[in-house]
Amino acid sequence: MNMVANTGGAGLRSILVRYGFLIIIAAFFAFFALYTSSFLNGSNLLNIVEGSSILLILALGMTLVVALGGIDLSVGIAFDMGAAFAIVAMKEYELAWYVAVLIGIGGGALVGLLNAFLVVRLAVSPFLATLGTFFIGSSVQRVFTNGGGPISHRRVPTEYRNLAIGDVYGIPSEVIISAVVLIGYYVFLERSIFGKRIHAIGLQQSAAVVAGIKVRSYIAIGFVLAAATCAIGGIIGSANLRMFTPLAGFSYLLDAIAAVFIGASMHPRGRPNVPGTLVGVLFLGMVANGLNLMGLDFNTKDALSGLILVGALAIAVAQRKLR
Amino acid sequence: MGLLSSCQSKRANSRSVSMTFDAQILNMSGISKAFPGVQALDAASLSVDAGEVHGLVGENGAGKSTIIKVLAGVYSRDAGDVEINGIGFETLSPAAVHDAGVRFIHQELHLVPHFTVAESVFMGQELQGVLGTKNTAMRRRAEEFLEESLNAHISATTLIRDLGIAERKLVQIARALIDSKAQIVVFDEPTAPLAIGEIEQLFQAIRRLKERGIAMIYVSHYLGEITELCDRVTVFRNGKNVAVESEIDERSTETIIRHMVGRDIEELYPKKDHGVRDPILKLSDLTSDGRFSGIDLAIGKGEIVGIAGLIGSGREELTDAIYGLAQPTSGIVTLDGKDLNVTSPSIAVEAGIVLVPRDRRHDGLVLDLNVADNINLASLDEVATSFLENRKAAIQRAEALCEKLDIRPRNAEAITRFLSGGNQQKVVLARWLATGSKLFILDEPTVGVDIGAKVEIYQVIEGLAAQGAGILISSSDPSELLGICDRIVVLMRGEKIADEPAITLNLDSLTALTTGGGSVDTAT
Numbered sequence A: 001m002n003m004v005a006n007t008g009g010a011g012l013r014s015i016l017v018r019y020g021f022l023i024i025i026a027a028f029f030a031f032f033a034l035y036t037s038s039f040l041n042g043s044n045l046l047n048i049v050e051g052s053s054i055l056l057i058l059a060l061g062m063t064l065v066v067a068l069g070g071i072d073l074s075v076g077i078a079f080d081m082g083a084a085f086a087i088v089a090m091k092e093y094e095l096a097w098y099v100a101v102l103i104g105i106g107g108g109a110l111v112g113l114l115n116a117f118l119v120v121r122l123a124v125s126p127f128l129a130t131l132g133t134f135f136i137g138s139s140v141q142r143v144f145t146n147g148g149g150p151i152s153h154r155r156v157p158t159e160y161r162n163l164a165i166g167d168v169y170g171i172p173s174e175v176i177i178s179a180v181v182l183i184g185y186y187v188f189l190e191r192s193i194f195g196k197r198i199h200a201i202g203l204q205q206s207a208a209v210v211a212g213i214k215v216r217s218y219i220a221i222g223f224v225l226a227a228a229t230c231a232i233g234g235i236i237g238s239a240n241l242r243m244f245t246p247l248a249g250f251s252y253l254l255d256a257i258a259a260v261f262i263g264a265s266m267h268p269r270g271r272p273n274v275p276g277t278l279v280g281v282l283f284l285g286m287v288a289n290g291l292n293l294m295g296l297d298f299n300t301k302d303a304l305s306g307l308i309l310v311g312a313l314a315i316a317v318a319q320r321k322l323r
Numbered sequence B: 001m002g003l004l005s006s007c008q009s010k011r012a013n014s015r016s017v018s019m020t021f022d023a024q025i026l027n028m029s030g031i032s033k034a035f036p037g038v039q040a041l042d043a044a045s046l047s048v049d050a051g052e053v054h055g056l057v058g059e060n061g062a063g064k065s066t067i068i069k070v071l072a073g074v075y076s077r078d079a080g081d082v083e084i085n086g087i088g089f090e091t092l093s094p095a096a097v098h099d100a101g102v103r104f105i106h107q108e109l110h111l112v113p114h115f116t117v118a119e120s121v122f123m124g125q126e127l128q129g130v131l132g133t134k135n136t137a138m139r140r141r142a143e144e145f146l147e148e149s150l151n152a153h154i155s156a157t158t159l160i161r162d163l164g165i166a167e168r169k170l171v172q173i174a175r176a177l178i179d180s181k182a183q184i185v186v187f188d189e190p191t192a193p194l195a196i197g198e199i200e201q202l203f204q205a206i207r208r209l210k211e212r213g214i215a216m217i218y219v220s221h222y223l224g225e226i227t228e229l230c231d232r233v234t235v236f237r238n239g240k241n242v243a244v245e246s247e248i249d250e251r252s253t254e255t256i257i258r259h260m261v262g263r264d265i266e267e268l269y270p271k272k273d274h275g276v277r278d279p280i281l282k283l284s285d286l287t288s289d290g291r292f293s294g295i296d297l298a299i300g301k302g303e304i305v306g307i308a309g310l311i312g313s314g315r316e317e318l319t320d321a322i323y324g325l326a327q328p329t330s331g332i333v334t335l336d337g338k339d340l341n342v343t344s345p346s347i348a349v350e351a352g353i354v355l356v357p358r359d360r361r362h363d364g365l366v367l368d369l370n371v372a373d374n375i376n377l378a379s380l381d382e383v384a385t386s387f388l389e390n391r392k393a394a395i396q397r398a399e400a401l402c403e404k405l406d407i408r409p410r411n412a413e414a415i416t417r418f419l420s421g422g423n424q425q426k427v428v429l430a431r432w433l434a435t436g437s438k439l440f441i442l443d444e445p446t447v448g449v450d451i452g453a454k455v456e457i458y459q460v461i462e463g464l465a466a467q468g469a470g471i472l473i474s475s476s477d478p479s480e481l482l483g484i485c486d487r488i489v490v491l492m493r494g495e496k497i498a499d500e501p502a503i504t505l506n507l508d509s510l511t512a513l514t515t516g517g518g519s520v521d522t523a524t
């Protein structure tokens, strides 16, 4: 896979370009470590990881769709549906917490099903299809909550609550759940034959069709899986707050996209990939945390994330030119 | 200066110097270029005189396209000198080369699918009037040029995506030449995707350009074309020029082949002897409205059937329909005695029908995956333990097939985009080789493949047939069809007009059948 090895005499410029993004990450890390007293603190580092868990889960779903050559603007809706279905299942129907979790995941999957129908059956482009789903899903939530009021459920079962605030040997359960999802996605996308087909579809769809791959099924399943994954994020979110907050998922959309493309820019052939997405998510989490510790306005975080994203993509382009 | 003289003495060494009295218009010497892990050019030289057609030949991966991309300023050279019209160029940029009057017809078509013909021809060189671009004038010029210099009747308002590959090639040529400032035109395998009628058109255009004193570099694997067109020929091997031949005629072919592959090639086509056997594929009255109609065709187990036909004859559409890339409107397809309703390629592949598509870069390969991934793409189950890919098995399977087809470089982990054109073609073939499929549809299977590799591919095809597979070869190369097929079907305007044993046909009769009785009339 790695074509860039053994050139010899690469020169400083090409080293900078090749490892540019890792150098930027290291620089930010060093900067925060030097300029804030508490950044390097073990509990703060754990904070970054814990604070990134939900974003990681959504970004992994996004990675799957982008690897298939699409984009999913409705990850937030799937997140919301996961929370809503699970909370309502427990509150209104008094179902067991694990049944509620499954129902939440199923609720998220419905969002993916709609996307799959629009993209595969009606041949709408993924961008427009998921934008449509986003609008429909947002509106549905407002209608059912009379304009966006939260549905709270103070007496959620402790097991459900522990999905967000529990821990196992000191490791927060959010981190454990996201790690399981991460490993699952890694095996599925980067190690399995399904992942190989998915990458082939995303890179050159017509060639995948001619090679006899069931491209339409893969795209449909991809959207459903991605949405079901995002619902897990929503379930954790609702467990944390003990309520369903309409439209809460939207805040993850742009970060999820950014993380996937930062990750792709680190791949030698510019491909979205699971380890890259992990780095992208942790990087965004680190920047948000560091700026926070420096007492900087939280609102500048987005500007910096934007600059970093553009910078990462520029580096990626430079990397490809170098060859 | 020293370079110029050394090169001239080299030329004086070659047997005789005919019609090279004119000045050297291009002199590239000692050119080297390395890519990670490959020395694509190793002190190679190429020099061209004004007004000559200079052939450039060599095996797949010999470095032909690379030296041309160096000249084009696409790749920077590691070493060597380039002089155009006596002026040395330290570095070459695409703009500088263009200003020096060099034009390129690259192997790959770089046209925007939803541009019109006129827009494509004038892209980046629009005719400017006071009120913006002169669209009518451009349309007229484009049509005129296509008609007069290339003998092509293409409306300037047609979209590129509605043209066949051959017509796109002509548009690409028109685009390079329309400003009439060209001094050197470089053709990289221009006829590879063309049908017989169009090849003659292209040759006429080339001869006309030559009369106007334009020098040309002509890269091709069709040695017949080389000997017909070229005044001199440079042979590349492993990144070096191993010979420059002048006084080219038919008898030069053998010498050139020997320089290319380092051995003699005796039999281009394998001996064939296929008796009548049970049919594996039967088409009855297959029709696709507006494309082809009423096609009956049977292919026996172990039989090699060829389809000949010009662009627009329905040849491409027919193979697409059998493979499920397009839906026929009516008719029956039977494979191995069972009726098939092939609505997508995945169904075809499951049933045992496979396709090597004509447009390898678009439909054949995922260019950004490596060679092993591309080869294994349709057989991933075989290189997996349950659903996890077994990298080692994958590489081994791919390497065995690379070995069999002599794919170079012999590195299954090389990114497919960086393979030479001919080697990419072999990767597509390799994918289906070990799948045990029943029917192989091969659309232009040897396009861009060197003569040594062609022989190997023909043997592979013969081997598949010997194992009982049916083979359907769609090709624009009549001698290929005559050489390898048991039977040849000729299509014209969507109808089958002939279905004959290959031994009853020869080059002239097949060409006559394909072009409609000899007169080249592809229009309407």
Ligand SMILES: Nc1ncnc2c1ncn2[C@@H]1O[C@H](COP(=O)(O)OP(=O)(O)OP(=O)(O)O)[C@@H](O)[C@H]1O
Pocket: B035, B036, B038, B039, B040, B058, B059, B060, B061, B062, B063, B064, B065, B066, B067, B408, B409, B418, B419, B420, B421, B422, B423, B448, B450
């Ligand atoms: N961009 C690239 N990166 C890495 N390797 C390359 C690149 N371009 C070409 N090569 C390698 O350089 C060698 C020469 O390739 P080139 O395309 O010049 O061959 P060619 O003579 O044109 O062959 P063909 O007849 O098959 O078109 C090949 O081994 C090829 O794999």
Ligand SMILES: [Mg+2]
Pocket: B064, B065, B066, B107, B420, B421, B422
């Ligand atoms: Mg080439």
